[in-house]
Amino acid sequence: MSKTNLTRRGVLKTGAVAGAGVALPTIFTASSAAAYTNEPTGSSVTLGFNVPQTGPYADEGNDELLAQQLAVEHLNGEGDGGCLNTFTSKALKGNGILGKKVEFVTGDTQTKSDAARASAKSMIEKDGAIMINGGSSSGVAIAVQGLCQEAGVIFMAGLTHSNDTTGKDRKANGFRHFFNAYMSAAALAPILEKELGADRRAYHLTADYTWGWSQQESIAAATEAMGWETVNNVLTPLASTDFSSYIAPVLNSGADVLVLNHYGGNMVNSLTNAIQFGMMEKVVNNKDFKIVVPLYSELMAAGAGENIKGVFGSMNYNWQLQNEGSKQFVKSFGEKYGKPPSNSAQTCYAQTLLYADACERAGTFNPCGVAEALEGFEFDGLGNGKTLYRADDHQCFKDVLVVKGADNPTNQYDTLEIVEVTPAAQVTYEPNHPMFGGDEASLGTCNAG
Amino acid sequence: MDAILLQILNGLDKGSAYALIALGLTLIFGTLGVVNFAHGALFMIGAFCAVTLQRFLSLSFETISETEKDFLGNPLKVETPYVESWFGTEVGSSIIDWSVPLSILLAIPIMMLVGLIMERGLIKHFYKREHADQILVTFGLAIVLQEIVKYYFGANPIQTPAPDALSGVANLGAWFGFELAYPVWRIVYFCFAALVIFGVFAFLQFTTFGMVVRAGMADRETVGLLGINIDRRFTIMFAIAAAVAGLAGVMYAPINPPNYHMGMDFLVLSFVVVVVGGMGSLPGAVLAGFMLGILESFASTTWATTTIPGINQIIIYLVAIIVLLTRPRGLMGRKGVMEE
Numbered sequence: 001m002s003k004t005n006l007t008r009r010g011v012l013k014t015g016a017v018a019g020a021g022v023a024l025p026t027i028f029t030a031s032s033a034a035a036y037t038n039e040p041t042g043s044s045v046t047l048g049f050n051v052p053q054t055g056p057y058a059d060e061g062n063d064e065l066l067a068q069q070l071a072v073e074h075l076n077g078e079g080d081g082g083c084l085n086t087f088t089s090k091a092l093k094g095n096g097i098l099g100k101k102v103e104f105v106t107g108d109t110q111t112k113s114d115a116a117r118a119s120a121k122s123m124i125e126k127d128g129a130i131m132i133n134g135g136s137s138s139g140v141a142i143a144v145q146g147l148c149q150e151a152g153v154i155f156m157a158g159l160t161h162s163n164d165t166t167g168k169d170r171k172a173n174g175f176r177h178f179f180n181a182y183m184s185a186a187a188l189a190p191i192l193e194k195e196l197g198a199d200r201r202a203y204h205l206t207a208d209y210t211w212g213w214s215q216q217e218s219i220a221a222a223t224e225a226m227g228w229e230t231v232n233n234v235l236t237p238l239a240s241t242d243f244s245s246y247i248a249p250v251l252n253s254g255a256d257v258l259v260l261n262h263y264g265g266n267m268v269n270s271l272t273n274a275i276q277f278g279m280m281e282k283v284v285n286n287k288d289f290k291i292v293v294p295l296y297s298e299l300m301a302a303g304a305g306e307n308i309k310g311v312f313g314s315m316n317y318n319w320q321l322q323n324e325g326s327k328q329f330v331k332s333f334g335e336k337y338g339k340p341p342s343n344s345a346q347t348c349y350a351q352t353l354l355y356a357d358a359c360e361r362a363g364t365f366n367p368c369g370v371a372e373a374l375e376g377f378e379f380d381g382l383g384n385g386k387t388l389y390r391a392d393d394h395q396c397f398k399d400v401l402v403v404k405g406a407d408n409p410t411n412q413y414d415t416l417e418i419v420e421v422t423p424a425a426q427v428t429y430e431p432n433h434p435m436f437g438g439d440e441a442s443l444g445t446c447n448a449g
Numbered sequence: 450m451d452a453i454l455l456q457i458l459n460g461l462d463k464g465s466a467y468a469l470i471a472l473g474l475t476l477i478f479g480t481l482g483v484v485n486f487a488h489g490a491l492f493m494i495g496a497f498c499a500v501t502l503q504r505f506l507s508l509s510f511e512t513i514s515e516t517e518k519d520f521l522g523n524p525l526k527v528e529t530p531y532v533e534s535w536f537g538t539e540v541g542s543s544i545i546d547w548s549v550p551l552s553i554l555l556a557i558p559i560m561m562l563v564g565l566i567m568e569r570g571l572i573k574h575f576y577k578r579e580h581a582d583q584i585l586v587t588f589g590l591a592i593v594l595q596e597i598v599k600y601y602f603g604a605n606p607i608q609t610p611a612p613d614a615l616s617g618v619a620n621l622g623a624w625f626g627f628e629l630a631y632p633v634w635r636i637v638y639f640c641f642a643a644l645v646i647f648g649v650f651a652f653l654q655f656t657t658f659g660m661v662v663r664a665g666m667a668d669r670e671t672v673g674l675l676g677i678n679i680d681r682r683f684t685i686m687f688a689i690a691a692a693v694a695g696l697a698g699v700m701y702a703p704i705n706p707p708n709y710h711m712g713m714d715f716l717v718l719s720f721v722v723v724v725v726g727g728m729g730s731l732p733g734a735v736l737a738g739f740m741l742g743i744l745e746s747f748a749s750t751t752w753a754t755t756t757i758p759g760i761n762q763i764i765i766y767l768v769a770i771i772v773l774l775t776r777p778r779g780l781m782g783r784k785g786v787m788e789e
Contacts, residue, residue, distance in 0.1 A: 056708070058599070058603070058604035059603050059604045235754075241705055241711065242463060244459045244462065244746075245456060245460075245745070245747075245749035246749055248452065248455040248456060248746075249751050252451070265708060268606045272608075272704075272705060272706060277618065278630060278632070299605050302605065303606040303607070303706055305706075306610070307608075319520065330520065330521070331521065334520060334521045335521065340520045411525065413520050414520075
């Protein structure tokens with residue numbers, strides 16, 4: 001029979017020694033050179049700009065890249081300083097980030113999730129990028145956000161409008177400055193009620209992927225709440241080029257509003273086709289037929305040409321905004337590139353500055369420190385007016401623009417006119433809203449690598 | 450009733466583009482035996498001929514406006530097209546307005562030249578190679594052409610509107626006592642496609658050149674033994690096929706704004722059209738083009754998509770499978786084409 005000398009004190013002692021042993025490597029690593037992924041050790045820090053440089057959104061990606069380059073210039077104290085002059089946080093001094101010169105590498109998302117992940121991975125692993133910013137598709141944003149979470153770097157999303165990015169797919173390392181489908185619908189609905197009335201029958205054509213479903217669900221819920229009837233919702237393949245066979249049934253459906261939940265080339269073609277069929281001249285149910293495009297971009301407006309006259313939509317930002325931040329950004333961008341900035345350019349510029357500012361305020365590049373600095377951060381002076389980075393879901397809350405295709409544009413950039421600036425309070429929702437993953441949606445924990 | 454007629458018209462319209470591209474593909478395959486995956490790119494280049502002429506006619510000079518300001522608050526640079534300054538505002542703007550139909554005159558020689566360069570410069574070196582090699586090289590060429598266009602014109606679609614007089618909606622049903630409104634330009638497109646198809650058939654049927662080409666398609670060796678330079682005629686047929694695809698593209702520009710990948714969007718479907726119609730059969734390509742266009746339109750109706758979800762995305766391939774199972778050579782395919 002064996003005898004064991006097991007005592008309560010002995011167990012506690014052994015546990016304490018074992019615990020310290022397990023914790024030791026972590027303590028060492030925390031103070032060693034590899035405290036977190038891609039910790040900058042030299043005199044510079046590298047940011048990764050992942051934008052569509054090829055594929056159908058290449059022009060949008062190019063605009064994002066111009067804005068990101070401008071942001072880097074301003075961070076390094078070059079140029080006119082841009083929004084560093086108007087930003088309410090005064091942590092940025094124009095001497096890089098935390099005294100380190102800002103450098104950047106670029107990747108091509110091709111607007112394909114796998115290609116975008118591969119280019120982000122390469123920038124993180126080979127180039128040592130400490131933050132990834134950019135993109136113009138929700139599918140891509142969600143994929144890259146997931147990758148950044150695993151890799152332990154911060155993802156500052158570019159143009160992504162699906163509710164899921166900061167909804168069911170939200171991540172602790174991911175942050176979105178751009179607005180979302182719910183906000184578009186919440187801002188548009190009152191204007192649509194005022195301009196088109198509460199008694200309307202809407203027919204939806206919806207791009208058959210995550211953003212399209214999200215957009216359709218949001219706008220249908222908001223318009224039905226004010227009394228509109230949704231006659232039909234037809235899902236159109238993303239690869240569709242000619243929408244005539246989808247447009248024709250609208251004419252016989254009794255609908256008096258067509259909602260095009262399309263983006264990019266899909267939107268340009270479906271709107272062009274709808275105009276070809278004379279929809280804007282039709283009178284149905286004794287009302288003028290109307291078309292609504294919930295999400296607008298300047299490049300889409302340019303592609304659609306004269307067809308967008310009188311068509312309602314929403315935007316995250318428009319260069320015609322007259323606040324100090326916007327005026328400064330338009331001046332810096334316009335003087336350097338000879339054109340006003342787009343929606344997507346502004347969000348990437350703001351995100352790059354916000355990231356740098358958070359590093360300065362946190363005093364570290366450690367993603368968990370940066371995330372903490374961004375959470376609940378309130379600011380102004382970057383072009384959108386007062387903005388809050390909500391801690392619960394990492395979504396920015398700010399005013400939303402309701403716009404309309406200009407009736408008499410005076411120049412090629414004047415294609416959209418701002419109908420209303422909807423206050424942030426009107427588009428704010430609970431973090432556990434059912435459209436955003438409900439109670440189950442969680443950021444998870446921050447990953448520093 | 451009018452809903453059905455509308456979808457038939459939509460189908461004829463889509464079918465017109467399919468038929469024109471498939472006709473060119475079949476001409477090339479029938480004469481030179483090459484499976485040309487760059488044919489969609491020719492359609493795209495045709496559309497960009499319209500864009501180029503529109504831009505050329507809209508070339509402007511700048512004057513500084515005393516009263517208006519640009520987006521930065523500087524005096525606005527007002528652009529006036531040269532044609533408006535030379536011919537007066539009314540005539541000048543009419544010339545710009547009619548730039549798409551005028552592009553036909555530009556597109557024919559340009560497309561034939563592109564076709565000749567393509568065939569003489571690259572494709573002729575692959576005649577004796579396997580079909581797989583031909584597909585790879587022509588597909589690669591398509592990507593190169595696409596990227597060149599994107600470099601110069603960008604990735605964004607470019608609006609190329611039809612003339613104002615042909616932009617509205619025509620009430621086709623007025624003659625029969627019911628309402629059937631259809632875009633005028635789409636009717637023009639269908640009529641134009643029918644004219645081009647008729648022209649190609651007439652050329653092959655009623656000219657000596659066409660007769661020799663048809664004989665060459667049936668038995669190249671014998672025609673060669675008769676002392677006729679069939680290769681040169683086939684090269685010209687390649688150029689004609691390129692022009693047909695280009696014209697289809699020019700007239701398509703106002704229907705959907707051209708972008709650099711529009712050729713790829715049509716290419717795969719056009720190949721299905723060729724296979725369904727029967728490899729090497731010109732009437733088969735035209736028939737299958739219109740038939741699949743109409744079927745695709747009906748499959749996109751609400752009724753069809755709610756009855757069988759996703760039918761709009763698979764209908765063409767479904768029909769291709771059924772046709773190939775029941776008629777392995779396609780609807781009008783000849784024995785011996787692409788068979789050992």
